[in-house]
Amino acid sequence: MIKLAYLAHSDRISVLRLTESIIISASYGKTIKLWDRNTKKQLGLFVCDAPVEVLQVNPNDPSQIVCGDALGKIYFLSWRG
Secondary structure (H helix, E strand, O other): OOOOOOOOOOOOEEEEEOOOOOEEEEEEEEEEEEEEEOOEEEEEEEOOOOOOOEEEEEEOOOEEEEEEEOOOOEEEEEEEO
């Protein structure tokens, strides 16, 4: 078994999603981060206005995500990879 640990966020992770090539992590620290599944390097960062409570990946297009924060705001995000 191989174990790797990274300090990825300043607060607890609230949501973790996997696609074929990307790991998406969201936290109570208001951030969403994109990681390369192979290299484990951070590819992107988005900051919400409040802790991220929910996040879903579009099953038809994994480059699109929608998330909601503790203030009730919804964010529609996409990236090129």
